[in-house]
Amino acid sequence: MMEQVPIREPMLALRDLTKRFGGLTAVDRVSLDIFPGEVVGLVGDNGAGKSTLIKMVSGVYQPTSGEIRFLGRPVQIGGPAVARDLGIETIYQDLALADNLDAAANIFLGREVKRRILGGFITTLNEAYMHTEAAKALSTLDVHIPSLKAEILTMSGGQRQAIAITRAHYWDAKMMIMDEPTNNLGVVEQRKVLDLIRRLRDRGIPVILISHTMHDVFDVSDRIVVLHRGRKVAEKRTAETDQEEIVRYMIGLLDDTTPTGKGADSAAPPC
Amino acid sequence: MIAPLQAALDAGIKIITVDTFLGNGDYVNGPVTFPLSYIGSDNVEGGRIAGNALADALGGKGNVYIQNTVVGTSTTEQGSEGFKEAIKAHPGRQLVGEDYNNDDASLSTQQTAAVLQREPDLAGIFGVNVFSAQGAGQAVLNAGLGGEVRVIAFDATQSAIEQLRAGTVSLVIAQKPYDMGYLAMEFALADARGVTSLPKRVATGYAVITRDNVDNPTSPASSTRRATSRPGSEGLRALRAAPSQEPRWTAPPAWRPPPAWARPDCRAAGACSSP
């Protein structure tokens, strides 16, 4: 494992990013920097704006106002393909995998490698190449699956998650966003996924992790960002906080953006 | 169909059924009696004629087989029934099977091919409609048995006549749809002019067409050449095209009986196959 030289320039910089749907403000002037080689946990209660923020970075939504800079340059992420071309890979909860195909087919889904036969008249799939590449990609991230040729339907949730992550990594993801990656996984599998996230980080690829599982967030992240009602109310180094405090930020009792540090809901009686 | 036609009758519209019937077709003593007349073939009789014609054509001994179409279609089931009756009356002829091809010529070929293999003594096949006969005939040809196994087709459409000429089929039993339509119009006009003695049932009969008589201009085949698959329409069109003139009758008309060759009991008259 290499010693990472600290880089001051953020890979992704969000400045006052805002998203309004009609009269509703889902994301309110959020600014955030993501540096290479770190895992940032993005937490907040339901409706806090985590998904919306992420979708602006992955190109599903367009920001109402604000700026996104990637690798120092301002970018307009007009669609998911643009995000992918930039190197921002998002792994949604449903994984976007075809269960009836094998691991190699999934890794190369939509980007299949072909070869010409019969003097160049017909192009067929180059299955041998795709299988070798897939095996290499999986072993690079130290992912173990029962078989390269079996339908991934036969594999466990954690293995499928790992294949999705491997796919993103293989296609030169510079940054990964993961939405609830450990949902529906058993304990052992959750650990494997978290290990994988750490391995990505160690390779210099930052990971934005959205999760409701506080335990996982504290296990693997270097920083935690809390959203509440569309606003960023806290940004802490994981080592300098605890679950209790983060939860208070999430439910509105605390707010670092106010002069008092008290949150919008601090007047409400604690449950 | 009974209810809507009854409603039409109540509104003052008379009913004549052509080629098909309400109730059991007996408008004198049957469950349904309001239509003026049932003009059409007797399918059972047609089947009987087919059976007799095939038995005669076969000469020596030999067994027969039926290619039927969709289960439960009244016209074809009646045809099959008549055929079986006729065959029973011929000693030395056995019915070795009846299969349903669901109106699919390809399945008909498949089933017939299988039966040809199963029955070495098969000499005649009755196709209850054109597709059945066509499929069976093609199977016979493909097995190299053309001319040895005879196929008889029920219903003489243009296609059936073509098959007859091409040799896929040996005999065609023709209905008289032209006559049906023509008679229906005559009956309607007669009734409008006050005739009350119209017969409640006219069996328009059949003709047996072979390769020999198919080209004879006075043969029944010439009328079937104008026939379409929708019975009676040609007859109706012909009447509609005729220039309007004074009513043709001033007195209740004499109804012409069908010619000898079309009578159901032509066999007794010994006039089945001749034009």
Place this chain on the structure above:
Amino acid sequence: MGTSGLQSRRRMLLALTRVWPWAFLIVLLVFFSATGVGFFTLRNSQNILVAITPVLLMGLGQTMVIIAAGIDLSVGWVMGLSSVASAILIRDLTAGAAWGPFPAIVLGALAGLGIAALIGLANGAIVAKLHVPAFIMTLGTSFVARGAAFLLSGGNVVGGQPPAVRAFGNDALMYLVRGQGGGLYFFHKPDVVGAQLRMMERILPWPVVVTAIAVAIFIFVLRKMQFGRHVYAIGGNREAAVRAGIPVDRHTIVLYTLSAATAGLAGVLNTARFSGGSAIAGDPLLLPSIAAVIIGGVSLFGGKGTVLGTVVGTLIIAVLQTGLVMLAVQPFWQFVVVGIVVILAVLMDQMRDLVLGRAEGT
């Protein structure tokens, strides 16, 4: 390590569900051959091969469409429309000896295929772009095709075909003549009569050759080409395919056009075999073709199935039909037996899902 044992047992069960159509077909063949009715003969094998050509051709396109989680109910009447259209063109071109039979047949075949492809194009475009469910859309186009077929043919079989048409539909690649002066004849129907004619065997009639070529092409496309891989992906997880950048809409249009084209080819072959265009030729074949596809292992939910499976499914039905007739079994029992086999196929599909269902989670 206990889990890997469970996994391998699961995988064995999965293999079983994939292999059962073949096993069943072999059992049927052995059974009917053992009954001594002359089932296992060259003659019978060719009869069965010819008999499956229309259903199998329809099944080819249908297999691809169903793998992509669609369905095409219009193939029956599209086949009839193609049969009628090709027959009309051949008849009109050869009338008065204006054209020779061969160019007329080629043009007629192209016309039949072309009209069929047009309907498939409409199916695919509207299903893809307007998001009309395939079941409803293809049901609607089946009525349009039916009307068009009846309009063109006037409700009658379209005759007037030159003899070359019937030859194309019934002659064979090879002929085997037994006895003296016998031998193997290629491409040329020998002139024999009498007993020799009866004993002459057709080997690979032209419709079988055409169908075999079509089957080979479809197997190749589904297994080896990118388009085929995408078809499976669309059926397995449409959303994933979209997100992976696969042009799902474009593929949908191609799929339905292909499906209609195979039905069109079946129609042209029908015109050839029976020397006439028949609008109703394809309607009774729709359900058997879907049954064959299901028996062969294609899941109606998409993502699963192979062309070879469809071939086996079609053969199973045809072997049953022929075998039961040869055994002189009451015809109504044939319907019952085919129905039972379809149910068996669905049960096998369910069992596969049950086995895999237990793989979820840890």
